[in-house]
Amino acid sequence: MSNEQPVSNSLIDSINDQPGPPRRKLLGWLVAGINLIVGGVVLGPVLGFLGSPLGRKTKGMWVPVLGLSEIQDGQTREASFTMQIKDGYALVDRKYTVFLHRSGEEVIAFDPACTHLGCRINWVGEKDRYFCPCHGGVFGKDGSVVSGPPPKPLEQHPVKVENGQIFVQKNV
Ligand code: FES
Numbered sequence: 001m002s003n004e005q006p007v008s009n010s011l012i013d014s015i016n017d018q019p020g021p022p023r024r025k026l027l028g029w030l031v032a033g034i035n036l037i038v039g040g041v042v043l044g045p046v047l048g049f050l051g052s053p054l055g056r057k058t059k060g061m062w063v064p065v066l067g068l069s070e071i072q073d074g075q076t077r078e079a080s081f082t083m084q085i086k087d088g089y090a091l092v093d094r095k096y097t098v099f100l101h102r103s104g105e106e107v108i109a110f111d112p113a114c115t116h117l118g119c120r121i122n123w124v125g126e127k128d129r130y131f132c133p134c135h136g137g138v139f140g141k142d143g144s145v146v147s148g149p150p151p152k153p154l155e156q157h158p159v160k161v162e163n164g165q166i167f168v169q170k171n172v
Contacts, residue, residue: 060158060169066100068107068164076101076123076141078112085172098157098168099123099130101141109168110143111155121154130154 065079080097087094098109099121110130112120119134129146130139137148144153158169 060171062160062167062169064165065098065109065168066166068102068105068161068166071100071102071107071166073102073104076125078123079166079168081168083170083172096170099154100159100166105161107159107161107166108143109157109159111157113155114150115145115152115154116148116150 061083063081063083065081071077077100078097079100080095082093082095084091085094097112097120099112101108101110114121114132114134114137116132116135116137119132121130121132121137121139123130128141130141130143132138132148132150135149137150138146139150139154140146142153143156145151160167160169
């Protein structure tokens with residue numbers, strides 16, 4: 001004969017109703033903490049970059065580059081200008097160049113960087129073309145690709161003419 005007594009159902013129910021062991025809660029907090037650390041490691045540098053001067057997008061500035069009378073109708077010519085820009089946390093003067101083409105009262109400005117790998121293009125007036133010295137890219141006077149490896153036309157900068165002065169908008 002056994003001395004064991006049957007366990008009552010109410011005792012089993014009361015054990016099942018007990019909250020989970022504290023170990024489970026601890027694991028939950030541990031996983032949440034690890035997620036926070038991993039999120040911080042991943043997002044920290046991204047947020048830091050976005051907040052840095054390099055990651056900050058600045059508005060384009062209108063810069064006077066040439067008097068309208070200094071370029072004849074139908075002419076293409078180079079114009080240089082200096083802008084003060086932020087380099088890290090210092091203000092420095094930087095020289096830029098654009099190619100201007102005048103057609104009547106309208107002026108267009110091309111960036112001198114070749115759209116292939118960024119070499120500086122040259123304007124050759126006798127041929128009415130821009131030539132890239134690096135890999136033979138050729139652009140028409142409207143900036144379109146004539147031949148060579150450049151994948152797209154020359155980049156244009158917005159231009160306005162006010163009181164006989166040509167302004168180019170340049171992002172810094
Ligand atoms: S950089 Fe101009 S053609 Fe390659």
